[in-house]
Amino acid sequence: MGTQLNYCDTLADWTDLFGTMSLALVTDGEDGSAVECSVSYDRSAWYLNTVSSTDDVEVVARIKGAAGETQSVILAAVSDVTGYRFDVTPASGEVGIGQYVSNGSGTIHAGVVSAGALVDGGWNWIRARYSGGKVSVKAWGSSESEPAGWDILDATPLNVLPAGRVGLYFYNGTQRVDTFGVGTAGDAAPTADAAPAAPVNNAFALDFADGAGLGADVSGNGNPFSPVGSPQQTADTPTNNCCVLQAYVLGGPQGNVTLSNGNLTQTCSATSDDRTTGTVGFSEGRYYWEIEYTTVTAAQNFVGVYGFAWNSDGTLTNGGPIAGFASGDLLGLAVDRDICEVELFKNGVSQGVFPFVPLEGPSRPIQGNQPHTLTANFGAKPFAYAPPIGFKALCAANLEEPAHRDPGDGVGILAREGTGAQATVSGLAARPDLVFMKRLDADGTWMLFDTVRGAGRSLATNSNGAEANPTNGIREFFNDGYTVGDGSNDNALGGQYLDFFLQRGPEFGFDIVTWVGDGVSGRQIVHDCGGTPEFIMVKALTSTNGWVAYHKALGATHFIQPHQVSAAVANSDIWGDVEPNSLAFTVGNNSTVNAPAETYIAYVFRSVPGFSEVFSFEGNGSNAGPRANLGFLPRAMLGKNADDAQDWFFVSSDMDGGRNNIERWVEGNTVEQAFGSPGLFSFLSSGFDVINSSSLINGNGDTILGIAWAAQPFQYSNAF
Known part of the structure; x- marks a missing residue:
């Protein structure tokens, strides 16, 4: 048979x-x-x-x-x-x-x-x-x-x-x-992909262009779909992503929040502080959105923006009083990030204009807390009430144009294989005013070269040593490249190297400055990074005084050392307890920054929207770690646990074959070759998630600080 x-x-x-x-x-x-x-x-x-x-x-x-x-x-x-x-x-x-x-x-x-x-x-x-x-x-x-x-x-x-x-x-x-x-024995078996032909009457074709008839079958076979809830047809495309909700805040994922309705409706049934944030952040501009609370059950249900909250009991983060809100109320927020003010509306009526202090990184909508149900509208469909004049829907197309549509004009990474002979690197999109060079497949010292000191002069972040004049490393700078030697640390035959380079200029938020110390506390060092410095690295060139660094998360009362594993240290004679400004930063009379007749160099950085971000976050010691909002898809990051004796880390998607699941890193303060781990960070279109509990990057309660550079600004990303 x-x-x-x-x-x-x-x-x-x-x-x-x-x-x-x-x-x-x-x-x-x-x-x-x-x-x-x-x-x-x-x-x-x-x-x-x-x-x-x-x-x-x-x-x-x-x-x-x-x-x-x-x-x-x-x-x-x-x-x-x-x-x-x-x-x-x-x-x-x-x-x-x-x-x-x-x-x-x-x-x-x-x-x-x-x-x-x-x-x-x-x-x-x-x-x-x-x-x-x-x-x-x-x-x-x-x-x-x-x-x-x-x-x-x-x-x-x-x-x-x-x-x-x-x-x-x-x-x-x-x-x-x-x-x-x-x-019978020997008959052919069905293959693993064998399948009967689908009956023709099971076919369907949905016409998503018909917003009034979503689910209608236009194939002629009479197989319509029944829409669930109230789906909205929008003009949202990969070139204009509208904001939606995400069950994630700076501290990590929010496990008691359920999202639905295209991630525009959220429900929390637990008596917890779980909340959501918006997927679109902004560092400048004016934006409006609406939140309708279907169910308000607690005095601390709230709406707001990072750094500001309007609670249902009529209180604000900066005091009050203000009218509260209840189930069925539709709330509007008009946020002016340029002057840090927010106007609040209840059912179309203004409740006043209030100042707020933004948290670090791009501002984002934030809402929830305690049992509740709410639905957000960030502009994917018409607003219930007209926004104030000059305020726009929160979507990628309305974000301010970044200074650098392509960050590659100011930052670059080159992964190269050593040739064993002097070689020229050319054709770089960014002028290499500062180059960090590190061997990845074997131990080797960091080599830092810059155009201010000139080729042939090297510093190492893994050492307190004075400036060296190696026979290898960068021998000559060009506008679009440089020449490297043939040494083990820069170009050995078959060696794997990573060159990280930055272009100097206020538009890139980066400057290189030098000075000769005078031993007088309160010395002002003029810079031109285009704004207020947020991260500064300083090194004495002719002595073994170690590196010191300023980071805005620590302030001018502390310093941290790029060549050491040490935690941040409180000290008043490094920065003189004076915060930097847009014209200058201050140094005290400590020999690491201002010894008489000593020559110093400083690398001065500030955040540039869509290009770079000086950041910090608090670790939670979990593999479901915090989320850092940068406003861009990162390409490279340098960071340190400021509260623990941990190594500095440098990571880049280029070291992981262009993938955004980051598994490799190099220590900025050691000569060690690159390390690997099953997941450190997950790079996102607007920042990164920490996905490892290691104290190196996520010590529980520790401040992790760093600086990141962009691969692509958020508004030009095709997905969240």
């Missing part, structure tokens, strides 16, 4: 042997529908109404059971008595053959490892054969090719196979079958 293939699209082909099961047709088969059997009674079987041959029969089936369970094919059992059972146990990768005798079996073979890769809890093929008085079996995973050999071949059965029906047997739980074929 020829092979009979049944794709399990009807229940009529199946019967319950013992009357202890429930059968159902489900849709999760590999190629469409499947028959599901659920049972609470041990050792049950279900049978296909097909009579087998008594001396030459072969069965092939694709079956799926619960993880850890054994599934079986039964050949020619008469009623509930004699036949043969072919077992597959994916969890152990074993197949076996047993004699099936009235709910029991006499084992012929067991514990044989299958030649095919089996999927525990997934779909697997099994082929069972009785031919010439012998029994055989093989099994393999659904996505694998059928193995040529048998796992058990021509075993001698205990008795002759009787006539009867064929089917499936299992112990308990739920089992599914989506393909069952019966034929």
